[in-house]
Amino acid sequence: MADISIKGLHKTYPGSTELATNNVSLEVAEGEFMVLLGPSGCGKTTLLRMVAGLDFPDEGSISIGGRDVTYLPPQDRNLSMVFQSYAVFPHRKVRTNIGFGLVMKKVPRDELEKKVAWAADLLQLTPYLDRYPAQLSGGQRQRVAVARAIVMDADVLLMDEPLSNLDALLRLDFRAELKKIVQQLGSTTLYVTHDQVEAMSLSDRVAVMKKGQIAQLGHPITVYEEPADRFVGGFIGSPPMNFLEGRVTQQGALEVAGQSTDAPEFLARSAARSGGLPVMVGIRAENIYIEQRGAPGTLDATVDVVEPLGHATLLTVDLGGQVIKVQVASTVRVSPAEKVGLRFDQAAIRFFDTETQLGLTA
Amino acid sequence: MAAPDAPAAARPRPRPAAPRGRPPRKSSTSAAMLLIAPSIVFMTLLFGWPMVSGVLQAFGGPEGLTTANFSRMAQDPYFWSSVGNTLLLIVVMIPIQFVLALAMALLIRAKPRGSSVYFYIWAIPLAVSDLAAGLVWLTVFTDRGYLNSVLASVGMEPVSWLAYDNYASMFMAVLIAEVWRATSLVFVIVVAGLQSIPKDYEEAASVFGAGFWDRLFHVTLPLLRPSLQTALILRTILAFQTFAVALALTGQNFPLVVGETYRWYTGLQDANVASALALVVMAVSMVTAIGYLKLLRDQSEAPR
Incomplete structure (x- = not known):
């Protein structure tokens, strides 16, 4: 576990003149659940990808646990991540999918098996361990993606709209489950979503983003009750303010x-x-x-x-x-x-x- | 016009249900037959008939069916050396081509400056006929060719690369020419395969601690399996048919199986033995293709 410190991040994608993130600074405390919330194209996913090391900023710095990781490749950052598309490896069984990160870390075999069994149990995947992802439903694949992330004991857990591909009922169930699991783990979490209900219900603090900048950062109830500007008031709440x-x-x-x-x-x-x-x-x-x-x-x-x-x-x-x-x-x-x-x-x-x-x- | 959402019962039935369980399909079947008839005719004329006549020819002799053509083929002094050469060429060439094609495709995918130009340059050999490719490389390897000119200009003795008593250099020349000519096929297939793999898988792997080689062996190559399988089958079958390059470079000094077919047909004027040889090549190609399909079967798609 570690804190994340983001300072003055600028990023422009090649071929675009608009700043994807414009001088973003953000401190995520150790063990905090931080949600990045905003409409599509606001730079929230770009910010997450830069923390993950999948994209590099033009300017600014990112440090995790006091270590400057700005230009380190993802594999050297000790992260784990849940992807929007799940990115569960189709050619591997559920068991080896969950254990993938541990194999890469060269964790001893018995410890690996113990951890995979623990994660599978937590996410109710035990009966499916020897199946291939093609034989699972969307919700089960999603669970595999989460299980793969939580076995890692990583410094930071990143989630990129993990619930957006689930149907409404499943999303509601899994949201509560996810909150329980993350609270149990107590890991520092950076969570991207465009769904304000998810942001309100999951976060310790929420950063509302707009056009590459953080429009408001605060406790979800504060953001709801005291929006810093018209955009935030109009974006959060159903119906909006x-x-x-x-x-x-x-x-x-x-x-x-x-x-x-x-x-x-x-x-x-x-x-x-x-x-x-x-x-x-x-x-x-x-x-x-x-x-x-x-x-x-x-x-x-x-x-x-x-x-x-x-x-x-x-x-x-x-x-x-x-x-x-x-x-x-x-x-x-x-x-x-x-x-x-x-x-x-x-x-x-x-x-x-x-x-x-x-x-x-x- | 009937309302599209009229209840099914209200719609006029096209025909009462057939009493003895035979579906009323006759008219649609004949329409389908009519539609595929042209392709059936063409396949029969251009593919089926030549194959049947080839098989008949391979087993044909003056007194009816015989296996004499096959024994003549096997007794020919060039036959076993041509088989050996073909197999050696395949065993050495295919891995080289796959490693090269994969490296080139990964380089293209990294999108360096001008990557699309490289793609077209690397795909050019695909359009060069094998005889032309052989002749191009002949100008390099022949006694007064470019390679010897370069050697001479740095003060080294010229080498007879393609001399019949210099097997190793002859093999290398054929190998280099074939690698140059035919790697682009694998390259194009692998590039297409790589493009169909979502970026997320490799990104997920790298987030979970996989470096370049781990990603290559644990993620990219397994996901590329269908493309590699296609390329492997195509390349191996085409490699069995390698012929013009070796002919242009070495004449008869480096016999290959299909070259032998050509020699029996034109040089020795024996269509029957030539057909027997062609049949052997076809059988080996089919066995290889089936072998690859069995060997590389994707388990994640296995029956549930």
Whole structure:
């Protein structure tokens, strides 16, 4: 086990002018489960490949456990990795697939067999040890890929979208299983995904990436509740955060959709100084409540679409020309075209700068 | 037009189920026959008939069927030396060609600057006819050829590379010419095979601690097995048929089996013995191909 320290990584792929990673720095503590989250093309896989040694950076450094590995080939880094495509060797039985890394490390035979048996048991692969990968289902192949990675006792465990090729139900099961296994091993893990639910559920910390840079790094709940900018708020959460155009007046009122409520203290102060301040108001669907039209402290709105989801009901609501999503309990009865009042949970409202899109905090 | 999703029962049945279990297939069978008829005719005319007549010729004699042609063939003083030469050439040449082709294909895959140019240059011999290749190498190895000119220019005695009493150098000349000419076939097949292997396997191997040779022997070569098998079968069968290069370089001094077929047919004007020889070559080729298929069978595809 070891920590990972990434400093100022620049990488451009040959034939491309865009930076795949742009000055990325990241510290992963020993034993930490770090998730790299972002849309496709954001550089998360490139970053992982550079940690693995499958690609080399143009600039910057990577050290694992205090050892500079920036330009070492993968086989000299003491890593293990789970690939998106599994990359389970088709010409080898499950047993030798799992033991591959140990054979390469020249681990004595009895120890090797013990470890393979342990990993196979942990991942419920014992009955399949003498089969070829072609005789396994996708989920079983995935387990072989994970088993092959965890027998290694490597300094660092890397995972590149390991669940993305599984069907939805299997993914849910295996996600919990994976979390348990990694917690048991306690290994330093760098995990790449574009699935925000995976990121939230697995990580100790999550690094949200955008266009080759880390947009926000933090505890998953913090990232969810206090997105550092509009991109993060819009990327994490289902439905994503609502954004409303608003304005803080010089008198300290927050105007949204032609109606006004009180603005928070810090915004009112800076608005008083600048004589009015345009802001982007961010609020999550579950932090908006439906009330009677005209109740004090509510905004007048009209329900557009009602989507019952079972555990909750998702409403699409027209708020003075701006469309937002509202999630209410499934017991709430509303119908389309109904005129309602919306109450925002004041503690859950986030403000963003209209120019820089960055979050505004006190 | 009938709605495509109309229930099956509502659709008009093309024909009631045949009462005695014979599927109503007659018309479609004859259409299929009609479609494959041209290729059957061509195969029969151009492949089947010559083969049958060749076999008949090999066993033919003035008084009906006989094995006399085979005994004449075996008693010929050149026969066993031609068999020996052919086998020696195959045993030495095939491994050299495979190692070279694999090395070249791996170099191309590493994508150095101008790798596509190298690919075409290395594939050129594929387009050169074997007699032409033999003649090219003749200009190198002949007594007043390029090789001796080079030797003379550095002050060394010229050597009669292709003299009949210099077996080793004669063999080397044929070997070099054949390696030059025919390695590109293996190369092209191996390049195609390498391209079909996803990069992930080697990357996974290297992450799990495999160096270059480990990756080559534990991952690349096993995954390349189908391509290698194809190349091996093709190359070995074609190597049994090596002939024009040796003829151009050495005349009759380095006899090969198919060269002997040619000599019996044109020089000795005996089509029957020539056919017998050709039949032997064919039998050996088939046995070799089956042997390779059995030997190199992929176990991961074995029945479940």
